[in-house]
Amino acid sequence: MRVAVVVFPGTNCEHDVVHALSLLGADPELVWHRDEDLADAAGVILPGGFAHGDYLRTGAIARFSPVMQAVEDMAAKGRSVLGICNGFQILCEAGLLPGAMVANRDLSFICRPVDLEVTSTKSILTATATVGDLLHIPLNSYEGNFIAPPADVKALESDHRVVLRYHGENPNGSTNAIAGITNERGNVAGLMPHPERATEPVLGSTDGRVLLESFVASLASVPA
Amino acid sequence: MRYRVFITRKEGLADPEGATTGAALRDLGFDEIHGVHFGRIITLDVADGTSWGQIEEMCRKLLANPVIEEYTIEEA
Numbered sequence A: 001m002r003v004a005v006v007v008f009p010g011t012n013c014e015h016d017v018v019h020a021l022s023l024l025g026a027d028p029e030l031v032w033h034r035d036e037d038l039a040d041a042a043g044v045i046l047p048g049g050f051a052h053g054d055y056l057r058t059g060a061i062a063r064f065s066p067v068m069q070a071v072e073d074m075a076a077k078g079r080s081v082l083g084i085c086n087g088f089q090i091l092c093e094a095g096l097l098p099g100a101m102v103a104n105r106d107l108s109f110i111c112r113p114v115d116l117e118v119t120s121t122k123s124i125l126t127a128t129a130t131v132g133d134l135l136h137i138p139l140n141s142y143e144g145n146f147i148a149p150p151a152d153v154k155a156l157e158s159d160h161r162v163v164l165r166y167h168g169e170n171p172n173g174s175t176n177a178i179a180g181i182t183n184e185r186g187n188v189a190g191l192m193p194h195p196e197r198a199t200e201p202v203l204g205s206t207d208g209r210v211l212l213e214s215f216v217a218s219l220a221s222v223p224a
Numbered sequence B: 001m002r003y004r005v006f007i008t009r010k011e012g013l014a015d016p017e018g019a020t021t022g023a024a025l026r027d028l029g030f031d032e033i034h035g036v037h038f039g040r041i042i043t044l045d046v047a048d049g050t051s052w053g054q055i056e057e058m059c060r061k062l063l064a065n066p067v068i069e070e071y072t073i074e075e076a
Helices: A014-023 A067-077 A086-093 A150-158 A209-219 B016-027 B052-063
Strands: A002-007 A027-032 A043-046 A080-084 A100-102 A110-118 A134-141 A145-147 A162-166 A178-182 A188-191 B002-009 B039-045 B069-075
Touching: A002 A014, A014 A027, A014 A209, A043 A067, A043 A086, A043 A209, A067 A080, A080 A086, A080 A209, A086 A100, A086 A188, A110 A178, A134 A209, A145 A178, A162 A188, B002 B052, B039 B052, B052 B069
Parallel strands: A002 A027, A002 A043, A043 A080, A080 A188
Antiparallel strands: A100 A145, A110 A134, A110 A162, A162 A178, A178 A188, B002 B039, B002 B069
C-alpha cells in the first residue's frame, strides 16, 4: 500500500518517516509539495520540520501548497492522513483538525523524550494500541502548545478524540496536556511528538512503533 | 495605498509570550500590570482603490487564523 510522504520546502523529517515506514512493511514514497495528484496513495503523512520557514504562523503557508487539495480529498474519502509535529500544525491550519499550536509555555524549544499516555484508540494513530499504554517518544518543537476555543476542546474530550496526552509533566503547557488528536471519523490524526524517532532499539525506544503500525494497519481498509 | 492589519490572540486563549513578558514587567516593579497581549502588525502596500473588503478577505484566508486570532484593519 503506497504512502505519500509530503516534502515542503523546510520539511526535515521525511527520510526518518520513510525509513520507519519501510521497517514496518509499508511502501512509502516522497512527494513534493507541488504535486497535485496522490491518486493511488492509501495514506499520506505530513512529516515534521519547518515548512516554508514557519513564516507568518506554523503551517499557515504550507496549507496552501498545491498538494494540500489532494490531502483534503483523501481526508474526505476516508483515507488515512497523519500529521507529525509540523505536519500536525499544517493539518490544524488547513482546518482538517481543530485548534492551533502556539509557543511553548516556557518559551523554550523542547527537544527530549517525553512520556505519553494513549487515551483513545478511535483513530488511525492509536487503533492497535491500548488505552492506558505509556509511550516514551521524542518531542522536538517550539510551537507545540495546543490551544483551541473552549467549545472545540469540550467536543474533542466528549467524543474521545484526544488520542494521546502527556503523562506526568506537561512539557509545553498544551491544553489538557493534549499531545495528539483525531477528527470525527478517526481517519485524520496529528501529534506533536515524533514516533518515527522511536522505532528501533538503537534509538533508545521502540514505543513509536505501535503508532506507526496503527497507521500502516489502517491502510488495508481505507476506501478506494 | 497602504493598509495596516493588527492581529491579536482571542481573549481567553493562552498567550505565552504575553504571560512571560507580563511576569518580567512585574519583576521590574510594574505592579500595575494586569495583562500583556502579543500580536503582530502587518503593513500592506496595495494598488490604489483596493477595498477594505479585499483586505478583510486576505485576513480571513491567510493573515490571521480565525480559530485563535482576531484582526483589525486601518488605512495607513
